[in-house]
Amino acid sequence: MDAQTLTYVFVFLTFGLYIGIAIWSRAGSTNEFYVAGGGVHPVANGMATAADWMSAASFISMAGIIAFMGYDGTVYLMGWTGGYVILALLLAPYLRKFGEFTVPDFIGTRYYSSAARIVAVVSLIAISFTYIAGQMRGVGIVFSQFLDIPITWGVIVGMAVVFMYAVLGGMKGITYTQVAQYCVLIFAYLVPAIFISILITGIPIPQIGLGAEVNDGSGLSVLDKLDATLVDLGFAPYTDGSKSKIDVFAITMALMIGTAGLPHVIVRFFTVPKVSDARRSAGYALLFIALLYTTAPAVGAFARLNFVDTVHNTQYTEVAGWFKSWEDIGLIGWQDKNGDGRIQYHPGAPFEGNPTYAESRNPDGSRAVTNTPTDASNEVYVDRDIMVLANPEIAALPAWVIALVAAGGLAAALSTAAGLLLVISTSVSHDLIKKTFARGLSDKKELLAARISAALAIVIAGYFGIYPFGFVAQVVAFAFGLAAASLFPAILLGIFDKRMNTQGAIAGMIAGLAFTLYYIAYFKAIAPELNTAEHWWFGISPEGIGMLGALLNFVVAITVSRFTAPVPDQVLDLIEHIRVPKGVERPHDH
Numbered sequence: 001m002d003a004q005t006l007t008y009v010f011v012f013l014t015f016g017l018y019i020g021i022a023i024w025s026r027a028g029s030t031n032e033f034y035v036a037g038g039g040v041h042p043v044a045n046g047m048a049t050a051a052d053w054m055s056a057a058s059f060i061s062m063a064g065i066i067a068f069m070g071y072d073g074t075v076y077l078m079g080w081t082g083g084y085v086i087l088a089l090l091l092a093p094y095l096r097k098f099g100e101f102t103v104p105d106f107i108g109t110r111y112y113s114s115a116a117r118i119v120a121v122v123s124l125i126a127i128s129f130t131y132i133a134g135q136m137r138g139v140g141i142v143f144s145q146f147l148d149i150p151i152t153w154g155v156i157v158g159m160a161v162v163f164m165y166a167v168l169g170g171m172k173g174i175t176y177t178q179v180a181q182y183c184v185l186i187f188a189y190l191v192p193a194i195f196i197s198i199l200i201t202g203i204p205i206p207q208i209g210l211g212a213e214v215n216d217g218s219g220l221s222v223l224d225k226l227d228a229t230l231v232d233l234g235f236a237p238y239t240d241g242s243k244s245k246i247d248v249f250a251i252t253m254a255l256m257i258g259t260a261g262l263p264h265v266i267v268r269f270f271t272v273p274k275v276s277d278a279r280r281s282a283g284y285a286l287l288f289i290a291l292l293y294t295t296a297p298a299v300g301a302f303a304r305l306n307f308v309d310t311v312h313n314t315q316y317t318e319v320a321g322w323f324k325s326w327e328d329i330g331l332i333g334w335q336d337k338n339g340d341g342r343i344q345y346h347p348g349a350p351f352e353g354n355p356t357y358a359e360s361r362n363p364d365g366s367r368a369v370t371n372t373p374t375d376a377s378n379e380v381y382v383d384r385d386i387m388v389l390a391n392p393e394i395a396a397l398p399a400w401v402i403a404l405v406a407a408g409g410l411a412a413a414l415s416t417a418a419g420l421l422l423v424i425s426t427s428v429s430h431d432l433i434k435k436t437f438a439r440g441l442s443d444k445k446e447l448l449a450a451r452i453s454a455a456l457a458i459v460i461a462g463y464f465g466i467y468p469f470g471f472v473a474q475v476v477a478f479a480f481g482l483a484a485a486s487l488f489p490a491i492l493l494g495i496f497d498k499r500m501n502t503q504g505a506i507a508g509m510i511a512g513l514a515f516t517l518y519y520i521a522y523f524k525a526i527a528p529e530l531n532t533a534e535h536w537w538f539g540i541s542p543e544g545i546g547m548l549g550a551l552l553n554f555v556v557a558i559t560v561s562r563f564t565a566p567v568p569d570q571v572l573d574l575i576e577h578i579r580v581p582k583g584v585e586r587p588h589d590h
Contacts, residue, residue, distance in 0.1 A: 003393075004148065006403035014184055014407045018177045018414070019164045040175055040271040046284025048175045049268045051182035051415040053084070053259075053285070054292055055131070059185055059412035060138045064384035066300030067307075070238040073300065075248055079255025079480070081286075081293055087260040088282030092269040094495045096278035097578045099270075102423065103263040103487060104431040110494040112571055113502040114436050119509050121427045123486035124263045126513065128420045129460065131262075131479035135420070136465020138413035141385060142406055144329045151329065155465035158410070159458050162418050174418045175271060181411035186291055188408020192392045192401050193295050196302045199395060206298035214305075226305050233312065234347045234377075238304070243541075244533065250544030251477070258480025258546055261488030263427075264419040303387040306394050311380065312345040319343070322393035326386055333381040348378040421461065425454035477543040478520050485512035485549025493557060498575055500557060503564040508557025516549035 001009070040048070058080070066073035098106055104124060108117025136155050143154025190206075197209035201222065214225045227237040236242060243251075259265070269278040310319060316334065326332040334343055335350060389409055392402045429450035434441045441449070486509050493500040493508075520542045523531040533539055540548060 001399065003399035003402040006399050007406045010400075010403040010407040011410060014180075014411065015161055017180055018161065021177045021180060024176075040273075040281075042272055042277045042280035043284050044175070044179050045268060045272050045277070045281035047182040047288055048178035048271075049265065049281060049285035050288035051178035051185065051411070052268060052419040053080075053262075053265050053416070054182075054185065054289060054412055055135055055138075055416035058292060058296075059189060060141070060388050060409050061385050063296045063299040063303060064387035066297055067304040067387045068384045070236075071241040072243045072248070074297070075243075075251045076255065076477070077293060077296065079252040080259055081289070082252070083256035083259025083480075084282075084286055084289065086256060087262075087265065088279070088286065091260055091266065091491055091495070092278045092282050093275050094578045095266060095491070096269045096272065097275045098574075102426050102431055103266055103491070104427050105435070107487075107490055107494065107505065108431065108435060110571065110574065111490075111500075111502045111505045112568060113506070116490075116502055116506050116509075117431050117436060119506050120487065120490065121431050123482070123509055123513050124427050125424060126517065127261075127263065127479050127482045127486070128424050129464065130482060131264075132417055132420045132461040133464035135413045135417040136461050138385070139410060139417070140465050141329075141331070142389065142409040142413070145326065145331075145386075145389065145406075152466050155462050158414060158417070158465070159462040162414055162421060163455065163458050174415075174422055175268075177418070178415045181415040182288060184411040185408040185415070186288070188404045188411070189292050189299075189388075190295060192395075192397055192405055193299050193302070195397050195401060196306065196391065196395050197298065200302055200305065206295050206302070210298040210301055222301055222305065226301055229305065229308055233308070233345060238301070244539050246539050247533070247536075247541050247544055250540040250547045252544075254481045254484045254544050254546030254550070255477065256484075257488045257550055258482070258484035261483035261486070261491060262480070263483075263487065264416070264423045266491075267423055267426075268419075299388060299391070303391045303394075306391065307382070307387070308345065310394050311343050314343050315341055316343055317341070322390065325393075326390055331383040331386045332390075334379055337379050344377060344379045346378040350378045350381045417461065421454050421457045424457040425450045428453040428457075478524075481516055481520065481543065481546025481549065482513065484546035485516040485553055489550055489553040489557060493554070495575070495579065497558070497561075498567060498572055499561055501561045501564055501567050504557040504559075504561025507560045508553040511556040512549040512553030515552055516546055519545045519549075 062073075062076050065076060095103075095106060098109075104117050104120035107120040108114065136158065139158035140151035140155040143149055143157055144151040149157075193206040194204050197206040198204050200214055201209040201212040202215045203209040203212050210222055213219060213221055216225075218225060220228065223239055227239055230236070230238055241248070269281065272278050272281055311323075316323070316336070323332060323334070327334070333350065336342075338344070389405055392405055429446055429452075433449050434446050489512065490505050490509050494505070519537070523536070523542045531542070533541075536542075537545075537548070
C-alpha cells in the first residue's frame with residue numbers, strides 16, 4: 001500500500017482506539033469527569049501526563065525550531081524539562097494533598113475568596129486557549145497533508161474526535177486515551193529518528209548519532225558537517241547562538257515556571273490515589289518525556305542536514321513528489337528565479353508576504369505566483385512546522401513510517417487539546433457555576449454544565465486552529481509565559497507563604513497577567529514591525545516576557561499582602577495540613 005492509504009488505515013485504527021476507550025471509560029459522575037475518580041495508577045498517570053504535556057509543539061514543532069534555530073532552539077528543551085522538575089518537586093504533592101478538582105479551586109479556597117477564584121479562571125482560560133491554538137494548528141497541518149483535505153476540514157475532523165472522548169469520557173476517558181496516545185506518539189517519533197540516524201551515521205541510537213561521524217567519508221561529525229554546510233550557503237553556523245544571554249535566560253525561566261503553572265498538567269496529579277503516588281507519577285512522566293526530549297536535538301539536526309542535502313542545487317523534478325504535496329498547502333514553496341530548474345536554498349526571504357501557493361494556482365494547476373522576489377539568491381520558503389512530518393519523506397523512508405508519523409502527530413496534538421479543553425470546561429462548570437454563581441447545583445446538572453462547556457470550548461479552539469496566530473511552538477511559548485506570570489506565583493506563594501492573603505494574590509495575578517498579555521499583544525499584533533531586540537524591554541523577547549511578568553506578580557503580591565489584613569486561622573491550618581507529611585505531628589498538636 002502507498003503512504004496515503006496506509007495513513008488512512010493508521011489514523012482510522014488509532015482514532016477507533018481512542019473513541020473506543022472513551023466509550024468504555026465514560027464518566028458517570030463529576031468525580032470521574034474531573035479527576036478520573038482519583039484512582040489512576042502512577043505508571044498510567046505518568047504516561048498520560050507525558051502525552052498531555054508533550055503537545056504538537058513537542059512532537060511537530062520543537063525539532064523544527066531546533067533544525068532552523070540551532071543552538072538558540074535549545075531554550076525550549078531546557079525550559080520545558082526544567083519546569084517539569086519544578087512542578088514535580090515544589091507543587092504536585094502539595095496540590096494532591098489539598099485534594100480538590102482544579103487549580104482555581106485551590107486558589108479560591110486557599111485565598112478564601114470568590115474573586116480570587118474568578119481571576120484564576122480568567123487566567124486559566126487565557127492560558128488554555130492560547131495553548132490550544134497551537135494544538136489545533138498542528139491537527140490541521142497533519143490532516144491537510146496526510147489525508148489530502150483542506151486545513152479547515154482537518155481542524156473540524158480533529159474537533160469531532162476530541163469531542164467524542166473529552167465530552168463523553170471526561171478526565172477518566174482522557175486519561176486512558178492519553179496512555180494509548182503516548183504509546184502511539186513515542187513510537188512514531190522514535191522509529192523515523194532511528195532510521196535516519198542509521199542512514200546518516202550508521203548508529204541506531206539518535207542521541208549517540210548526533211555526536212557521531214557522518215558516514216560520507218568526510219570524517220566530520222554531524223554538527224561539524226551541518227555547520228560547514230550552512231556556512232557555505234551563507235547561513236550562520238548551526239552551533240552558534242544569536243540570542244542575547246538575557247533573552248535566553250528569560251525564555252528558559254518563563255518556560256520553566258510556566259510549565260509548573262500549567263493547569264492541564266497540574267490537574268493530572270489530582271487523579272492518583274495518594275500523595276506519594278503523585279511523586280511517583282511525576283517521576284514516571286519525566287522518564288517517558290525524556291525519551292522524546294533527548295531525541296529531539298538529533299531529529300532537528302538530521303532534518304536540517306537532510307533538507308539541505310536533498311533540496312539545495314537539486315532539479316525540482318527530482319524532489320517534486322514530496323515537495324509538491326507540501327507546496328500545495330502553502331507550507332513550502334519554490335520560485336525558479338534564475339530559470340535553471342534547480343532549487344537554490346540560501347538565507348533571505350524568497351517572496352514578499354506569505355507564499356500560500358495553494359491559493360495562487362491557475363485553473364490548469366500551474367503556479368500563479370504574484371509575490372515579488374526579495375532576495376535574488378534564495379528560492380525556497382519552508383515552514384519550520386513541517387520538518388518532523390516531512391522528514392521521513394525527505395529521507396525516502398518506507399511508506400508505513402510516513403503513515404506512523406502522521407498518526408503520532410495527531411496523537412500528540414489531540415492528547416494535549418483534550419486535556420486543555422477539560423480544564424477549561426471544569427473551571428467553568430465547577431469553579432464559576434457550582435462554586436460561585438449556582439452553589440446549590442446538583443451533581444447531575446454540574447456534569448451537564450461541564451459537557452456543554454467542553455463542547456463550546458472545542459468550537460472556540462477550532463476557530464483558533466483555522467485562524468492561527470503563529471507557528472505552533474511560538475504560540476505555545478506565549479501560553480507558558482501567561483502561566484508563569486499569573487498562576488505559578490499564586491500557587492507557590494499559597495503553599496509556602498503563610499502571610500499571602502486574598503488582596504495580595506488577586507493584585508499579583510492581575511498585574512502579572514495584564515502586563516504579559518499587553519507585552520505579547522503589542523509586539524505580535526499592535527506593532528509587529530517593532531518586534532526586534534532594540535525595542536524589547538531589557539532585551540527580552542515576547543517569548544521570555546513571562547519571567548518579568550512573574551517577578552511583577554511576586555513583588556505586587558508580597559507587597560500588598562504585607563499592608564492588608566492577615567490570613568484567617570482556618571486558612572493557616574489548611575496550609576499546615578498540605579505542607580506537613582501524613583503521620584507527622586505539628587507542634588501545636590500537643
